[in-house]
Amino acid sequence: MDKTVNQKAWFLVLPVFLVVAFSAVLPLMTVVNYSMQDTFGNNQFFWNGVGWFKELLDPSTDLGGRFLASLGRNLFFSLVILAIEVPLGIVVALSMPREGWTVAACLIILALPLLIPWNVVGTIWQIFGRPDIGLLGYTLNAIGIDYNYVSNEVDAWVTVIVMDVWHWTSLVALLCYAGLKSIPEAYYQAAQIDGASRWAVFKAIQLPKMNRVLLIAVLLRFMDSFMIYTEPFVVTGGGPGNSTTFVSIELVKIALGQFDLGKAAALSLVYNLIILIVCWIFYTVMTNAGVERKVQASSKPAVEPKPSVGLKPVPALKPREGVA
Amino acid sequence: MHSIPGRRLIMGLFLVFLLLPIYWLVNMSFKTNSEIVSTMTLWPHNPTLQHYQRIFTDESWYSGYINSLEYVVLNTIISIAVALPAAYAFSRYRFLGDKHLFFWLLSNRMAPAAVYALPFFNLYSAIGLFDTPWAVALAHCIFNVPLAVWILEGFVSGVPREIDETAFLDGYSFPRFFIKILVPLIASGIGVAAFFCFMFSWVELLLARTLTSVHAKPIAAIMTRTVSAAGMDWGLLAAAGVLTIIPGALVIWFVRNYIARGFALGRV
Structure with a gap:
């Protein structure tokens, strides 16, 4: 679809611009300001230049060591949950029932974990996993597996990962399901005539159609897991030791716990920058994929001449047609 | 053609995985605190509404x-x-x-x-x-x-x-x-x-x-x-x-x- 150039469109985006600028640019200015200063309380600030940034990137200092360690843990966590959630989400989407009331039932149950407040998700897993009162913890210990997420690092990690899989796999599954639903029946019939195997159907029809939504899924999952805070904080509190302290937890500890504004601000900026870069890469890939698709679509010869919609009276257009 | 073999089983298992922790939360909310701490019961043996009452x-x-x-x-x-x-x-x-x-x-x-x-x-x-x-x-x-x-x-x-x-x-x-x-x-x-x-x-x-x-x-x-x-x-x-x-x-x-x-x- 060709868009017309119209600078007046700025008036339409102005409200959004103002609202987001108010809540994003203004606070970010404060952060930049703090990141260059040191404070000893009492609202007295001292110029510190790029000192915090130097310290932040130097693993031998306390701040740098904490930041880089939590960054490493966070990247590892994001990769693990992506490696589990994306394939599992695809499998679940492919397992959706075809029709009938079970479809709606499955969709509702799938969406349920997504609407639970994040600290309640933490609470649920805390209650579920505790060796004394939790079904999971109790059962595991009863069959002879020594499981305690409070004292054992590996158990804490497993709990946090399983919790995230529980919480967010549905998102991937629902996205993939939406992609699968958009495949016309004719494609499958054609594949059947050609005698294509299940795997071939998946590779040649279903996966390409899910491409775009998968990209959104990976983007959202990566970003959200990269800034995860509440759930592990409630369950493990970042422990045992520092073993599940992710970047956000470290940041909140420094900013609101120790009130070390300079350090926290410097960390925030670097953290934000990493997210911005990753986001930009995804965005570029995503828009390019969109362009390719449009080029493909427009290169199809106009076999069916479009009916002259332009002359139709407006009331004749039912909402359904427009949105479908 | 749309779906994979064993899909009912996979879907069923996944839904159980999703619902089990939620069930446990609901289960807990109807138990008395002494029942929670002292015994491991799969459903509330002395169901109580006292917690909900307190919140409301x-x-x-x-x-x-x-x-x-x-x-x-x-x-x-x-x-x-x-x-x-x-x-x-x-x-x-x-x-x-x-x-x-x-x-x-x-x-x-x-x-x-x-x-x-x-x-x-x-x-x-x-x-x-x-x-x-x-x-x-x-x-x-x-x-x-x-x-x-x-x-x-x-x-x-x-x-x-x-x-x-x-x-x-x-x-x-x-x-x-x-x-x-x-x-x-x-x-x-x-x-x-x-x-x-x-x-x-x-x-x-x-x-x-x-x-x-x-x-x-x-x-x-x-x-x-x-x-x-x-x-x-x-x-x-x-x-x-x-x-x-x-x-x-x-x-x-x-x-x-x-x-x-x-x-x-x-x-x-």
Whole structure:
């Protein structure tokens, strides 16, 4: 679809611009300001230049060591949950029932974990996993597996990962399901005539159609897991030791716990920058994929001449047609 | 052809995996605290409503739900109202810096809440909105407005341009066209966007907790009070947790037919 150039469109985006600028640019200015200063309380600030940034990137200092360690843990966590959630989400989407009331039932149950407040998700897993009162913890210990997420690092990690899989796999599954639903029946019939195997159907029809939504899924999952805070904080509190302290937890500890504004601000900026870069890469890939698709679509010869919609009276257009 | 062998089994197992922890929470909420601590029972042997009773009769508890709903609804209305015209602009027009603006918006959706907690605290204290639902509603705009623009843009793009042109030829003014024709056409999209704004504002805790202290404290923050000197009040915590799931479940019920498409952000 060709868009017309119209600078007046700025008036339409102005409200959004103002609202987001108010809540994003203004606070970010404060952060930049703090990141260059040191404070000893009492609202007295001292110029510190790029000192915090130097310290932040130097693993031998306390701040740098904490930041880089939590960054490493966070990247590892994001990769693990992506490696589990994306394939599992695809499998679940492919397992959706075809029709009938079970479809709606499955969709509702799938969406349920997504609407639970994040600290309640933490609470649920805390209650579920505790060796004394939790079904999971109790059962595991009863069959002879020594499981305690409070004292054992590996158990804490497993709990946090399983919790995230529980919480967010549905998102991937629902996205993939939406992609699968958009495949016309004719494609499958054609594949059947050609005698294509299940795997071939998946590779040649279903996966390409899910491409775009998968990209959104990976983007959202990566970003959200990269800034995860509440759930592990409630369950493990970042422990045992520092073993599940992710970047956000470290940041909140420094900013609101120790009130070390300079350090926290410097960390925030670097953290934000990493997210911005990753986001930009995804965005570029995503828009390019969109362009390719449009080029493909427009290169199809106009076999069916479009009916002259332009002359139709407006009331004749039912909402359904427009949105479908 | 659509699905894979053993799909019923896979789906069944996955649903059990999703429901089991929730069942355990519900189960706990109906047990007495002594039953929780002393024995391991798969269902409540002495079912009790005492925890729910306490939440519904103690104002410091139930006001949390009202506070939460207040800022969530405010946020949803603000987000949709500002995002609608912008979505139309992004979908139909090219203008100076449009792509950069869109990316900038998107990057704000991805910004970690932890980064903004402290500056928001300063900002909203300075302008006197601290501890009001407005502070939280505005703060949540940072991730909900971009998301709403993103979703609505997808739905507006699904409306053929010819409709706009015809409407303008018929003498509709822009505001009238927008309200009378476009909004009804993308009604389901608006529903989906509202659903997402509701969802992300409802589940967020870090900002909501940082920006409130007494009067606008969200339920999620009040729940942390169950840790007391006498130990954890597990039953009460579980009951409060169950009650936070209910609004979400209700909202899902209303949008159940659009869930799948909605999660694809109108982009399938």
